[in-house]
Amino acid sequence: MSTAGASERIPGALRERLSDAVSQLAAAGALIVVFVLLAIVSPDFLTANNLFNIGVQAAVTAVIGVGMTLVIITAGIDLSVGSVAALAGIIGVSSMVSLGFPPFLAILVGVLTGVATGLINGFLVSVANLNPFIATLGMLSAARGLTFVSSEGQAVFATEESFRLFGQGEIASIPVPIIALVLVAVAGHIVLTRTRLGRYAYAIGSNREAARLSGIPVRRYVGLVYVISGALAGLGGMIAASRVFSGQPNYGTGLELDVIAAVVIGGASLFGGQGTIVGTLIGAFLIALIRNGSVLLDVNLFYQQIIIGVVIWLAVYWDQFRRRRIAASSG
Amino acid sequence: MSSEAEARTKEPVVRLRGVSKEFPGVLAVDGVDLEILPGEVHALAGENGAGKSTLMKILSQVERPNAGEVEISGEPVEFRGPGHAQRLGVAMVYQEFALAPHLSVAENLFLGREPTSVGFINRRAEKEKAAELLGRVGLDVDPGRLVSSLTVAEQQRVEIAKALAIEAKIVIMDEPTATLAEKETEELFEVIRDLSSRGISILYISHHLDEIFRIADRVTVMRDGKVVETKPTSELDEEELVNLMVGRQVGNLYPKPEVEVGEVLLRAGGITREGVLRNCSFEVRSGEILGFAGLVGAGRTELARAVFGADPIDSGRVELDGRELQIGSPQAAIDAGIGYLTEDRKGAGLALQLGVDQNITLANVPTKAGFLDLGAEQRTAEDRSEQLDIQTPTTKRKVQLLSGGNQQKVVVAKWLEARARVLFFDEPSRGIDVGAKAEMFGLIGELAKEGRGIVLISSYLPELLNMCDRVVVLRGGEVVGGLNREEFSEERIVALATGVEEAA
Secondary structure: OOOOHHHHHHHHHHHHHHHHHHHHHHHHHEEEEHHHHHHHHOOOOHHHHHHHHHHHHHHHHHHHHHHHHHHHHHOOOOOOHHHHHHHHHHHHHHHHHHOOOOHHHHHHHHHHHHHHHHHHHHHHHOOOOHHHHHHHHHHHHHHHHHHHHHHHOOOOOOOOOOHHHHHOOOOOOHHHHHHHHHHHHHHHHHHHOHHHHHHHHHHHHOOHHHHHHHHOHHHHHHHHHHHHHHHHHHHHHHHHHHHOOEEEOOOOHHHHHHHHHHHHHHOOOOOOOOOOOEEEEHHHHHHHHHHHHHEEEEEEEEHHHHHHHHHHHHHHHHHHHHHHHHHHHHO | OOHHHHHOOOOOOOEEEEEEEEEEEEEEEEEEEEEOOOOOEEEOOOOOOOHHHHHHHHOOOOOOEEEEEEEEOOEEEEOOHHHHHOOOOEEOOOOOOOOOHHHHEHHHHOOOOOOEEEEEEEEHHHHHHHHHHHOOOOOOOOOOOHHHHHOOOHHHHHHHHEEEEEOEEEEEEEOOOOOOOHHHHHHHHHHHHHHHHHHOOOEEOOOOHHHHHHHHHHEEEEEOOOEEEEEEEOOOOOOOOHHHHHHOOOOOOOOOOOOOOOOOOEEEEEEEEOOOOOEEEEEEEEEOOEEEEEOOOOOHHHHHHHHHHOOOOOOEEEEOOOEEEOOOOOOHHHHHHHEEOOOOOOHHHHOOOOHHHHHHOOOOOOOOOOOOOOOHHHHHHHHHHHOOOOOOOOOOOOOOOHHHHHHHHHHHHHHHHHHEEEEEEEEOOOOOOOOHHHHHHHHHHHHOOOEEEEEEEEEHHHHHHHOOOOEEEEEOEEEEEEEEEHOOOOHHHHHHHHHHOOOO
């Protein structure tokens, strides 16, 4: 700990604030650089159509990323989101097909499917005290299995035409998934910055024992973040299902890795206590841009994955670098 | 201890010349000259941030100096990292031990230098050598035991044995008594004297000035990264040392206010937790400072945690203002008006990555219509910072970056904000500066004056003797006695705590 004189403290405070902003600026900077580069090299890039397309592609990752951000802030992780999204798609669409539910109810069923898996994850993590990695790894497998069992391994095709609206429709010429993303992101941002849930998530991730001894019902809040993550995975799954007008049992394999990458690129720490919605959005859009740009520039699909891997390394390396500098300057 | 005259004629083990280390914006160590003689116990004193830790890190090659020379046994050293420092004979006993808890004592002692025969680890040789080393540090445990099964004091002994295993010429000890009980401290001093008589030098860092006078031959005082003075301890007294460290006159370390003790606020009866606490009862009155004395492991922290609901109990009652509390969760205790300042501030008291403001309101976040009231939070944080004189450029600053004394005040502010009327202070002076200590005890006195009930847990008897109205002594999880201020004496408390002299 530094006990530098008051005169030395002020630049320190400025530096640490700037540095917080800079970590997001770095990701945002990368986003802008990639954006500008693509705009220059590809004539097809800067079209409304393509930009909306990127937004829609980023939407599912980002919507699920909002829940993941909460989980990661509590020093947890949710590996099950990809499987849960697929399960939600199957169950949601099935409810439309076999029970005749209208699309909005079917979407609700999808979200509730996510809630149910989230409740189990939350129970395993906060009551049974399983490590989050293990608890949700189990759910990754179990939910995927359940997806195949309930669909018998076949895609389930939707019946109500209006279900297409959710993933493919537009309101005031803005694609619905983008509108859904904005609503979820704004709500997520408010939750994180303006509610007890958000505050306690940061406190729990920063120091679980201190949070408990401050009277915060840690288990309840930890359980809750997994429920929210599950719900948003369900919602993301329904957006994806609407886009292909069916529930696909194979959907979302590896999606959890994209989502975690987006959150981490956005400056969240896997050790907890840090992360923002804005950062996660930047991360999700950066990944979508790289994917989109690779398609436009005809870059091999396999290279995309390499690029994304390198971006993850760079983002996290940068984050650690700046954190070490803060730590060093405080002696 | 080798005689001083003899030591002076020898080549210093360690010689620093003009050593400086700069971190962005801070000159942590500033042109330090230092000589440590063979077999000398050399204390390093100074407030937090004076540069002691950085200096230790330079010696153990964790940090590379920006300027200056380091010589070991007369040879200038190259900086290649901690492993290199060890090979040169510099061993470090960290405050938080650097042992692998899942490995055995023997495995830890030879980690990285395992004795081998034909390429395989020779487990028998390892155990035999380990037993010998453990003997030299007076530790009687099976080398095959897992480190995690040892007590803190025993683990420390393993660390010291590890220093012997690398044939250290100098052993650096950072606050070695911080987690030890009185008796264990005595035993440690025995070991230190023994090492010193074998010609091994000790660089001893401690906030406990009395220890410096008891164990060290010479003391070097640092302030703001510079060496202020190096002197034989025989030529100094405690007050002079404090003044050198702080650079100004420090008033009374324990400003106990005159307070009229009032009604009983908190009454705990028959608190029992299988294997930990047995039938513990005590009461705290308004305006009273009650001390919990006892050896480390006697159950002082455990009793506080039980009353606070941090740990489950098997039986017992807690009353506040004569009303029985439903104990068992910190939430219930906090709602009733109890606060607990943990011994381990960073591990259990603060959310280090959050701001001063957010830590202050952690136990009682202001809300409006279900949303956080950030305006009210900021006002609260500013008011409390001013009230408790928390030194921070802004209330948004992460508490991680505050000094120990200021961090402690943030925790106090949190409990005041939670409207705590009974406050448990568990080792509140641990890891904070001399100046900050006086301020902390002043604050404790103020809180008592306002009619709060204070429970002070401390392993350092002068703190209890000076601050408390009454002391209860614990031993082996039981309350074995209580003393009023008129009856206070160090001997009586030690006798009760150790059970040596039951009849007293």
